[in-house]
Amino acid sequence: MDNILSEVELRMMTAIEDLEKRFVNIRAGRANPAILDGVMVSYYGVDTPLRQLANISVPEARQLWIKPYDRSCLANIEKAIYESNLGLTPNNNGEAIILNIPSLTEETRREYVKQVRAMAEECRIALRNIRQDANNSIKKLELPEDDIKSGMEEVQEFIDKYNKIVDEKLKVKETELMSV
Numbered sequence: 001m002d003n004i005l006s007e008v009e010l011r012m013m014t015a016i017e018d019l020e021k022r023f024v025n026i027r028a029g030r031a032n033p034a035i036l037d038g039v040m041v042s043y044y045g046v047d048t049p050l051r052q053l054a055n056i057s058v059p060e061a062r063q064l065w066i067k068p069y070d071r072s073c074l075a076n077i078e079k080a081i082y083e084s085n086l087g088l089t090p091n092n093n094g095e096a097i098i099l100n101i102p103s104l105t106e107e108t109r110r111e112y113v114k115q116v117r118a119m120a121e122e123c124r125i126a127l128r129n130i131r132q133d134a135n136n137s138i139k140k141l142e143l144p145e146d147d148i149k150s151g152m153e154e155v156q157e158f159i160d161k162y163n164k165i166v167d168e169k170l171k172v173k174e175t176e177l178m179s180v
Contacts, residue, residue: 001141001151008134008155012127012162019123019166023173026112026119031058031101036066041080043073050077054097064099071095104177112177120170124163131159 024034033056040047050056054068054077066081068074078097081090091098104112138151 001138001143001147004134004137004141005151005154005158008130008158011130012158015123015126015130016162016165016169018126019119019169022119023116023169026116026173026177031060031062031064031099033058033064035086036064036081039080039084039086041073041076043076050080053077062101062103064101065096066090066099067096109177113174116170116173116177120166123166127159127162127166131155 024032025038033051036050036056039050041050041053042048043053050066053070053073054066057065057067059065066077068077074092074094074097078090078092081088081097081099088099088101091100134155135152138148138155141148141151143151
């Protein structure tokens with residue numbers, strides 16, 4: 001029973017971490033180097049994460065500065081950013097790439113809030129699936145009925161706790177997106 005409960009909590013924490021990673025990729029009008037995490041650059045024929053090829057800094061609130069360790073890959077980095085569908089246009093000055101983050105319109109903000117809510121709901125569904133799996137595992141154990149019931153109650157406490165965390169993270173992200 002303890003193994004099942006510890007696995008449930010671990011899987012639920014993983015679902016929350018995944019949600020946080022997905023939230024980071026939704027930009028809120030401020031420059032955040034994490035929006036480039038998914039960008040892969042062709043470097044000597046091998047797709048390499050951008051973070052391994054360049055130093056990414058935030059000189060201003062709405063600007064990212066990407067300075068590659070090897071200047072020969074500057075054009076490849078520019079091409080990868082352009083093809084990544086981030087909605088950002090890279091400016092190559094010969095030494096670094098400058099990304100200007102445009103401010104968000106009200107319509108765009110509302111669209112991002114819808115995306116964030118959908119992500120939160122997907123996380124809640126994942127949590128419910130974890131609960132379902134745990135309850136099925138507990139039922140399969142040959143334990144007294146009271147132990148099975150208390151185990152299922154503990155799983156429910158976990159889901160209540162993690163649903164509350166999802167709601168808090170959603171509220172923070174919505175506030176961040178809607179603030180101008």
